[in-house]
Amino acid sequence: xxxxxxxxxxxxxxxxxxxxxxxxxxxxxxxxxxxxxxxxxxxxxxxxxxxxxxxxxxxxxxxxxxxxxxxxxxxxxxxxxxxxxxxxxxxxxxxxxxxxxxxxxxxxxxxx
Amino acid sequence: xxxxxxxxxxxxxxxxxxxxxxxxxxxxxxxxxxxxxxxxxxxxxxxxxxxxxxxxxxxxxxxxxxxxxxxxxxxxxxxxxxxxxxxxxxxxxxxxxxxxxxxxxxxxxxxxxxxxxxxxxxxxxxxxxxxxxxxxxxxxxxxxxxxxxxxxxxxxxxxxxxxxxxxxxxxxxxxxxxxxxxxxxxxxxxxxxxxxxxxxxxxxxxxxxxxxxxxxxxxxxxxxxxxxxxxxxxxxxxxxxxxxxxxxxxxxxxxxxxxxxxxxxxxxxxxxxxxxxxxxxxxxxxxxxxxxxxxxxxxxxxxxxxxxxxxxxx
Numbered sequence: 209x210x211x212x213x214x215x216x217x218x219x220x221x222x223x224x225x226x227x228x229x230x231x232x233x234x235x236x237x238x239x240x241x242x243x244x245x246x247x248x249x250x251x252x253x254x255x256x257x258x259x260x261x262x263x264x265x266x267x268x269x270x271x272x273x274x275x276x277x278x279x280x281x282x283x284x285x286x287x288x289x290x291x292x293x294x295x296x297x298x299x300x301x302x303x304x305x306x307x308x309x310x311x312x313x314x315x316x317x318x319x320x
Numbered sequence: 321x322x323x324x325x326x327x328x329x330x331x332x333x334x335x336x337x338x339x340x341x342x343x344x345x346x347x348x349x350x351x352x353x354x355x356x357x358x359x360x361x362x363x364x365x366x367x368x369x370x371x372x373x374x375x376x377x378x379x380x381x382x383x384x385x386x387x388x389x390x391x392x393x394x395x396x397x398x399x400x401x402x403x404x405x406x407x408x409x410x411x412x413x414x415x416x417x418x419x420x421x422x423x424x425x426x427x428x429x430x431x432x433x434x435x436x437x438x439x440x441x442x443x444x445x446x447x448x449x450x451x452x453x454x455x456x457x458x459x460x461x462x463x464x465x466x467x468x469x470x471x472x473x474x475x476x477x478x479x480x481x482x483x484x485x486x487x488x489x490x491x492x493x494x495x496x497x498x499x500x501x502x503x504x505x506x507x508x509x510x511x512x513x514x515x516x517x518x519x520x521x522x523x524x525x526x527x528x529x530x531x532x533x534x535x536x537x538x539x540x541x542x543x544x545x546x547x548x549x550x551x552x553x554x555x556x557x558x559x560x561x562x563x564x565x566x567x568x569x570x571x572x573x574x575x576x577x578x579x580x581x582x583x584x585x586x587x588x589x590x591x592x593x594x595x596x597x598x599x600x601x602x603x604x605x606x607x608x609x610x611x612x613x614x615x616x617x618x619x620x621x622x623x624x625x626x627x628x629x630x631x632x633x634x
Contacts, residue, residue, distance in 0.1 A: 238466065240372065240385070240462060240466075241462070241463050242365065242368075242369035242370055242371075242386065242387035242390075242460075242462070242463070243357065243358070243359045243363070243369065243370070243460070243463060244463075245369075245387055245391075246357040246363065246364060246365070246369070247357050250357065269466065269467075270466075276467070280536075280537070281467065282454060282455055282456060282464060282467045282468075282537065282558075283359070283453070283454035283455075283458060283460075283463060283464045283467065284463055284464070284466075284467075285359075285463075286454065300359075300453070300454035301358065301359035301453070301454060302357035302358050302359045302363065303356075303357055303358060304356040304357055304358075304406075304407070304408075
């Protein structure tokens with residue numbers, strides 16, 4: 209896993225997402241999903257460029273389907289942005305970095 | 321003014337990437353504008369990025385996963401020096417040389433262009449279809465099938481890809497309804513046999529989906545009988561659309577010669593378009609075969625046509 213990206217599991221999901229002071233983007237993905245592979249490098253770039261403003265986390269739906277089910281994820285990649293334990297925005301499907309940032313920026317703290 | 325390249329390849333499916341491998345090995349240092357990430361079939365790597373097992377690509381006796389095959393194509397092109405930009409071409413100007421291609425405000429120019437933008441899935445064009453994508457409506461069985469474990473779902477279409485999706489989805493769904501507009505399948509014999517003998521697949525002949533139901537997510541569809549226009553409900557939580565393709569040629573409208581359906585026209589037995597120096601390969605100019613191997617073959621042809629044409633320009 210690239211620097212700055214954390215891996216969530218069913219066991220750690222609630223604790224990490226609810227206790228994060230920084231907005232956390234959870235990427236629901238799986239090994240067999242082509243579009244998920246396409247956005248992986250974009251998420252790595254965002255994690256690096258927006259360090260301190262956003263945390264990127266990955267949840268493998270194959271291994272942790274219960275969490276995907278809880279949030280009604282019916283398509284991957286789906287990305288949920290949590291802030292203070294609440295869902296702020298939902299992104300479904302792969303998209304270019306620019307569009308992804310447009311979706312995320314309104315919810316991120318200003319960079320220092 | 322940007323540097324003028326030997327060749328720019330637009331698109332990165334089997335056709336574009338094969339053209340990239342060949343032109344890179346011929347020291348043409350191609351620039352591949354591979355498209356931007358998306359969950360439809362208009363994306364880097366092309367339509368195979370949305371498939372699972374590819375069983376008919378020669379050289380892989382055990383089969384290979386579509387995305388993995390395309391990653392291999394790409395690394396092979398990269399190995400010989402092809403350069404990649406993960407963006408979408410927004411405008412072209414082929415009226416004078418060097419040819420110009422834009423990604424928003426950035427201009428790129430080249431002495432030749434290989435067009436390999438492929439095709440993408442057609443949608444049903446029904447109200448609420450777009451909103452329900454990701455909420456029951458899907459164009460990517462391999463991306464979304466997993467979430468329908470134990471559900472009753474439907475696949476629309478009668479061709480190979482529809483039957484392949486239906487077969488794949490039986491791994492998860494309790495039942496797969498295949499909605500076929502006519503009274504026969506267009507799919508190849510081997511796929512037909514598989515569909516007809518699979519007890520999890522129920523085929524609805526002479527039927528089309530005429531309405532989508534569900535607020536937050538899909539709860540059912542209405543089927544209309546194509547023979548007598550009678551309607552009947554079908555309760556499904558997933559609807560997978562595989563009704564065919566349209567070529568990705570919007571940016572070439574009134575630039576390159578194309579059929580009414582948008583497929584680019586090439587000179588018989590070659591990849592020459594009506595503009596000298598512009599070549600087209602893969603699904604963007606082929607609505608007949610539409611296979612990864614034929615796309616790759618025509619990508620090779622485009623590279624060779626392009627290479628020879630460039631040689632004669634000096």
